Amino acid sequence: MSEQLHDIRLTVNGAPRNVVVPARRLLSDCLRHDLQLTGTHVGCEHGVCGACTVLLDGEPVRSCLVLAVSAHGHAVTTVEGLTRPDGRLSAVQQAFRDCHGLQCGFCTPGFLTTITAGLRDNPTPSREQARDMVAGNLCRCTGYQNIVASVLRAAELAAADHDRRADAS
Structure with a gap:
């Protein structure tokens, strides 16, 4: 007896996608194996580490x-899908790059998506709020200091980018 397949439609990184999946296929596996988007990493397969974090309708x-x-x-x-349209x-x-917020990089995709949503909701976090923002993601390499610095730097960069756009209009 073969498993029933389901035709699903979703928008991934701004592009409409159709994919046929078995009922029990995890979103992480669909992204990685069916859609060849291997940036989403799978660490624990239990929702504990956060490496597989993506934004679903904007929410991590x-x-x-x-x-x-x-x-x-x-x-x-x-x-x-986090990269700007111009590449x-x-x-x-950029903040992760500037502040050396990664080492091995395995957990980085989950941190990047989590922080993107976190800064949307709180664009000017304190150091403590930055720590809380990433508390659900695990990193075995960094000790989190540079990740927290990256959150604060990203807030600065986003504010400067917003100010530049406002001045240009």
């Missing part, structure tokens, strides 16, 4: 805990 979710069929009709943003790094990506 652990894609290893979400069935792909549950994303039908929704928008998913992966780490690949430049987003403020969060």
